[in-house]
Amino acid sequence: MTLYSIKWKSSARKEIKKLPKDIIIKIINTVDKLTVNPFPTGSRKLTGTQHTYRLRVGNYRIVYSVETDNLLILIIRIRHRKDVYKNLP
Numbered sequence: 001m002t003l004y005s006i007k008w009k010s011s012a013r014k015e016i017k018k019l020p021k022d023i024i025i026k027i028i029n030t031v032d033k034l035t036v037n038p039f040p041t042g043s044r045k046l047t048g049t050q051h052t053y054r055l056r057v058g059n060y061r062i063v064y065s066v067e068t069d070n071l072l073i074l075i076i077r078i079r080h081r082k083d084v085y086k087n088l089p
Contacts, residue, residue, distance in 0.1 A: 003035045004066075008075045015078045019060065026057050027078060031064075034073050038066045046088075052076070054084070063088065 016024055033040065039053070046052045046063070055062040061084040063077040077084060 002071055004038050004071045004073050006031060006035060006073050006075065009077075012075045012078055019078070023058060023060055027060065027062060030055060030057050030062060031075060034064070038064075038068075038073055052088075056081075060084075 016027060019027070034055075040055070043053045043055050046054060051065045051067065053064055053066065055064070059081050060078060061081055062075065063084060065074045065076055066072075067074070077088070
């Protein structure tokens with residue numbers, strides 16, 4: 001079984017530092033599980049994109065991109081559900 005590697009955008013690192021500690025732990029655990037299965041139950045492909053998905057962690061969303069050729073997962077954004085989809089790259 002091949003494992004994916006995780007890469008964080010610097011903006012996503014800044015966003016996660018602003019969250020409550022208990023949410024940070026849940027998000028880190030969820031992201032770690034993506035190395036084994038980048039498309040877990042509950043992940044949804046974002047409309048209008050080819051490789052971008054989102055995962056729900058409580059009221060927060062993890063937006064990530066999957067490069068299956070390079071076995072890479074790029075964490076793009078982590079925000080509250082009301083703000084996450086505004087101005088996505």
